[in-house]
Amino acid sequence: MLFTSSSGCQGARARGADLVLDLRASGRIHRALVHGLPAQYKEDRHNADQSGKRSYQQSHRHRGRLSAIGACVTIAAVALYDRLQEELTESRRRRDGVALDTLSLLKSELVKASKESGASGRIDDELVVRATRREVKKREEAIDVYRKAGRMDSARREEAEMAVLKAYLPAAMSDQDVESEVAAVIAELKPEGPKGFGMVMKAATARLAGRAEGQQVAAAARKLLGS
Numbered sequence: 567m568l569f570t571s572s573s574g575c576q577g578a579r580a581r582g583a584d585l586v587l588d589l590r591a592s593g594r595i596h597r598a599l600v601h602g603l604p605a606q607y608k609e610d611r612h613n614a615d616q617s618g619k620r621s622y623q624q625s626h627r628h629r630g631r632l633s634a635i636g637a638c639v640t641i642a643a644v645a646l647y648d649r650l651q652e653e654l655t656e657s658r659r660r661r662d663g664v665a666l667d668t669l670s671l672l673k674s675e676l677v678k679a680s681k682e683s684g685a686s687g688r689i690d691d692e693l694v695v696r697a698t699r700r701e702v703k704k705r706e707e708a709i710d711v712y713r714k715a716g717r718m719d720s721a722r723r724e725e726a727e728m729a730v731l732k733a734y735l736p737a738a739m740s741d742q743d744v745e746s747e748v749a750a751v752i753a754e755l756k757p758e759g760p761k762g763f764g765m766v767m768k769a770a771t772a773r774l775a776g777r778a779e780g781q782q783v784a785a786a787a788r789k790l791l792g793s
Contacts (some may be wrong), residue, residue: 604705613740645691646695647690647694648689649734650669650694650734653665654670665730668731669730672697672698672734674700676689676693676694677689679693679697680693684767692776695734696776698734699735699779702728702731704732705724705728706728707720708724709724709728716759723725736776736777738778738779739774739777739778744783747778748770748783750791751766751769751773752766752787759792760788763787771783
């Protein structure tokens with residue numbers, strides 16, 4: 567799908583876009599393309615027009631943001647930090663204490679991390695993932711302590727917070743996938759057996775940042791290097 571201003575619609579047609587949204591006409595598909603769509607899409611368009619009347623203010627705001635970017639733009643993934651702030655607002659509206667406390671703390675940690683020496687000052691997805699992993703590890707350790715002490719209510723609270731945090735982490739890689747990535751690093755570096763463990767770990771950790779745990783990477787490196 568393409569979003570476009572009226573001046574960009576002809577170009578979008580030439581590129582064979584499935585749908586072109588005219589930013590100057592709220593909730594409407596560009597009329598020049600409607601005749602080329604199957605009947606069910608025309609019906610969907612009618613329904614979209616009706617719902618568009620009820621959500622004019624919201625669509626007007628989004629059109630303004632898109633128009634500022636350019637004539638035609640594609641939809642990009644929402645940055646993790648932007649998503650965090652949106653979900654913070656939503657959890658406050660829902661009065662969800664667990665989510666609100668957890669995300670507020672994560673946001674505070676991110677702001678602090680972005681100001682540390684050597685940091686770029688930006689809060690990008692990589693920083694969000696690193697900080698989230700640290701917070702998850704803290705919860706895992708706390709859960710273990712609380713369970714051993716018989717404090718099951720506290721353990722359950724930590725588990726609930728951990729579930730909120732894990733939504734900001736990428737899907738965990740399998741051991742096989744990690745080994746494949748480490749094997750590629752070894753093929754590039756050509757280390758001298760176990761002596762090259764440190765060199766391989768440095769490169770593999772950078773390559774798999776945010777996608778695999780350090781323990782996974784180390785286990786794969788030791789296995790493949792025969793150490």
